[in-house]
Amino acid sequence: MLQAWKSLYAKSDPAKAFSLLSPALILVTLAMLVPMTLMLSFSFFTQISFTEIDYSFTIQRYIDFFQKNLLVSLLIKSVKISFIVTLVTLLTAYPVCYYIAFYVKKNKMLWLVLLTLPFWTSYLLRVFSWKIILGTKGVINSSLINAGLLSEPLTFLMYSETAVIITLTHAWAAFALLPLYVSLDKIDFSLIEAARDLGLSRLETFWKITLPLSLPGIIGAILIIFIPTVGDYVTPALLGGTDGRMLSNMIQAYFGKVNNLPLGAASATIMLITVAIVTIIVSYTTKKLSQRIS
Amino acid sequence: MEQKNNPLLVYTLLYFAFLYIPVLFLPIFSFNDANYMSFPLSGFTTEHYEEMWSKRNLHNALWASIKVGVVASVVSTTIALFAAKAFARYKFRGQNISYGAIMMPFLIPEIILAVSILIIWLSLGFKLGLVPVTIGHILFCTPFAMLILIARIEGFDFSLEEASRDLGENAWGTFYRVSLPLYLPGIIASLLLSFIISFDEFVLAFFLTGSDATLPMYMWAQMRFIQKLPHVLALGAVIIVFTTFIVLLAFWLRNLGQGKEKTEFGINIHE
Numbered sequence: 025m026l027q028a029w030k031s032l033y034a035k036s037d038p039a040k041a042f043s044l045l046s047p048a049l050i051l052v053t054l055a056m057l058v059p060m061t062l063m064l065s066f067s068f069f070t071q072i073s074f075t076e077i078d079y080s081f082t083i084q085r086y087i088d089f090f091q092k093n094l095l096v097s098l099l100i101k102s103v104k105i106s107f108i109v110t111l112v113t114l115l116t117a118y119p120v121c122y123y124i125a126f127y128v129k130k131n132k133m134l135w136l137v138l139l140t141l142p143f144w145t146s147y148l149l150r151v152f153s154w155k156i157i158l159g160t161k162g163v164i165n166s167s168l169i170n171a172g173l174l175s176e177p178l179t180f181l182m183y184s185e186t187a188v189i190i191t192l193t194h195a196w197a198a199f200a201l202l203p204l205y206v207s208l209d210k211i212d213f214s215l216i217e218a219a220r221d222l223g224l225s226r227l228e229t230f231w232k233i234t235l236p237l238s239l240p241g242i243i244g245a246i247l248i249i250f251i252p253t254v255g256d257y258v259t260p261a262l263l264g265g266t267d268g269r270m271l272s273n274m275i276q277a278y279f280g281k282v283n284n285l286p287l288g289a290a291s292a293t294i295m296l297i298t299v300a301i302v303t304i305i306v307s308y309t310t311k312k313l314s315q316r317i318s
Numbered sequence: 319m320e321q322k323n324n325p326l327l328v329y330t331l332l333y334f335a336f337l338y339i340p341v342l343f344l345p346i347f348s349f350n351d352a353n354y355m356s357f358p359l360s361g362f363t364t365e366h367y368e369e370m371w372s373k374r375n376l377h378n379a380l381w382a383s384i385k386v387g388v389v390a391s392v393v394s395t396t397i398a399l400f401a402a403k404a405f406a407r408y409k410f411r412g413q414n415i416s417y418g419a420i421m422m423p424f425l426i427p428e429i430i431l432a433v434s435i436l437i438i439w440l441s442l443g444f445k446l447g448l449v450p451v452t453i454g455h456i457l458f459c460t461p462f463a464m465l466i467l468i469a470r471i472e473g474f475d476f477s478l479e480e481a482s483r484d485l486g487e488n489a490w491g492t493f494y495r496v497s498l499p500l501y502l503p504g505i506i507a508s509l510l511l512s513f514i515i516s517f518d519e520f521v522l523a524f525f526l527t528g529s530d531a532t533l534p535m536y537m538w539a540q541m542r543f544i545q546k547l548p549h550v551l552a553l554g555a556v557i558i559v560f561t562t563f564i565v566l567l568a569f570w571l572r573n574l575g576q577g578k579e580k581t582e583f584g585i586n587i588h589e
Contacts, residue, residue: 037408044404047397048420048460055457056423059434066437120333123326137569142337144511144565146518148534149554152541153340156347163343197337248425255427257521262541272429279433279525292433299427 060296067290074283085290095274095291102270103298105185106253109192110246116193117200117245122234125208136205143198151259154191158182158263183265191259196252200245207241208234236314243310250306251299271295344558348551366552376553379536383517386448386532390455391463391512395505397456398463405464406471424461431457432525439526446528454522459512466511466572470504507572510564518561533557 033039042049067085070078089095124135142150157163158181165177181187211234219229257272264270271291278288351361370376401420405413423431431454439450478500482492498505520534527535537553540546 038410038412041404041408041410041413042416044400045416045420046400048401048464049416051397051457051460052419052422055435055453056426056431059438060430062438062441063430063434116333119326120330123323123330127323127326133573137566138334139337141562141565142341144514144518145341145558145561146520146534146554148518148520148537149344149558150341152537152550152554153343156343157340194336194340251425252427255429257429257524272427275429275433276525279436285437288433289437292430295427296430 063289064293066286067293069286071284071286077285085286086294088287089290089294095271098269098271098274099294099298101185102254102272102295103302105188105192105268105270106250106256108189109196109253110249112189112193113196113200113249114204114242114245117197117204118242121201121204121208121241125205125211126213132209139201139205140198147195148258150195151191151262154187154194155182155262158187158190183263183267185264185268187263187265188259188268188270191263192253192256195259196249199248203241203244203248204238205241207238207244211237239310239314243306246306247303250302254299254302255295341558344551345555348548348555350548352548366548367556369549370553370556373549375531376536379531379533382448382530383533386452386455387513387516389452390459390516391509394456394459394512395463395467395508398460398467398508399501399505401460402464402467402471406468406474407476420464421461423457428458428521429525432522435522436525446526447530448527448532450526451523451532454526455516455519458519458522459515462515463508463512466508467501467504470501470507470572474500503571507568510568510571514561514564514568518557 066077068081068083070080070082070084072078120139124132124139128135155162159165160177160179160182162182164181165174168174169177215237216229216233219233220226224232255272256270257276260268260270260273261276264273272295275288275291275295278284278291346359348366349362349364350359351363351365352359405417435450435454435457436446439446444450478496479492482496483489487495518534519532520538523532523535524538531539533553537550540550
């Protein structure tokens with residue numbers, strides 16, 4: 025019997041594959057799927073007192089969320105900030121990847137390692153370094169005052185939406201650079217040369233050949249930046265002030281000093297749904313776009 | 319290949335400056351003899367570094383981060399090694415959905431992972447501390463480790479393993495004598511990078527540590543006090559140098575014995 029099972033196993037690729045995958049799948053199930061399901065159920069409960077929770081089903085927390093102008097406006101602001109960050113990161117990173125893919129001949133790998141190296145240093149420290157730059161007594165203000173160009177420090181630099189956007193653009197750069205570079209580097213350069221030989225201008229060639237072919241990288245970059253930045257906590261907490269606060273800061277408060285776990289869980293669920301909707305829209309648009317191109 | 323494009327080169331160099339200069343301010347001001355981080359620099363001092371020797375809380379936090387990082391990197395690399403082998407070796411139904419599920423912790427906002435683990439941990443009646451942080455870090459590091467290992471194992475000649483089995487070596491012997499030596503650079507790169515990810519991770523630790531601070535948590539707590547900032551800068555500078563060294567080592571190892579160029583730590587998940 026055992027022998028029979030063994031020989032069946034030896035012949036079955038899926039069985040072998042899934043036994044190799046089982047530790048990872050168990051991990052994802054126990055440490056992510058089950059906890060997230062529990063979080064979802066908590067969003068239907070009610071916090072009665074500081075320690076007590078009423079476990080009867082209600083959708084009141086979701087109604088609360090949409091009745092609180094603060095929460096709705098923070099959700100909108102989170103999405104807006106992430107959208108701007110994604111766009112700016114993409115537009116600024118694209119030319120760099122284009123240059124490395126098409127103009128750099130030697131040591132491409134070194135250029136790439138240098139581009140991604142800052143990404144590996146502590147996220148907290150990278151965000152903190154912008155506090156040094158933008159602060160009221162920071163690098164920009166103290167330099168401008170010393171140079172006699174300013175008498176009072178610029179206060180809008182710090183604790184604002186702009187500060188959050190600049191910092192996030194810096195912090196997530198690697199996530200745009202990598203997918204963009206990978207997709208640009210795959211492009212067969214003879215296609216571009218052929219387009220030129222056939223009389224297309226540089227701009228036309230870019231618009232009709234290079235840009236469409238790099239679309240997978242663009243989509244990858246959009247998703248990989250937008251999703252985590254919607255839920256970013258550190259940057260708005262350190263640099264946002266009241267103007268740059270995002271939804272995560274409120275979620276943290278509900279799990280911390282405000283102590284309203286169900287409302288926190290409902291806010292987190294709404295954030296997750298928002299992210300899912302954006303992912304679906306982006307993937308769907310891409311599919312349509314790439315169908316039109318090919 | 320195009321010949322030259324000087325404006326684009328200038329732009330690329332400016333972009334590099336944008337990436338690097340902010341991080342360089344940390345080490346610069348860590349040697350500055352003042353509490354405020356402003357120009358002009360007032361004087362050179364190493365006292366902020368000397369201060370680190372005497373901070374007990376700092377030592378405890380460092381030790382906590384090392385413990386969490388070692389466990390998280392070993393466990394996630396082991397789990398990822400099996401998974402990477404499955405994806406590199408076999409074609410099977412449910413491949414894409416399994417891949418998506420394992421990659422998910424990397425794509426979901428971290429705060430949601432943190433909050434979910436927090437809820438289940440408290441509901442089970444456990445105390446917050448380094449254990450839930452480690453679980454969170456294992457979950458978060460596994461997709462990274464898997465990407466690195468798939469890049470290494472892909473293109474591996476699996477007939478070598480079959481030959482070893484045919485010649486009478488058992489599964490462990492084959493793994494130990496044939497596969498492991500070939501995977502080793504990838505495995506070490508994965509261990510190092512997972513360790514760094516865990517060592518620098520903040521959000522999961524922020525929600526789950528309770529009173530046992532990890533190093534990023536310690537820095538977070540210090541950042542609130544102006545007079546302690548120089549000390550955070552010195553610590554930050556040390557961490558940056560340490561991280562850079564480990565990451566370069568990992569990159570070098572990962573490319574060891576590989577002729578063709580690989581995608582950078584394999585973030586081409588959209589293929």
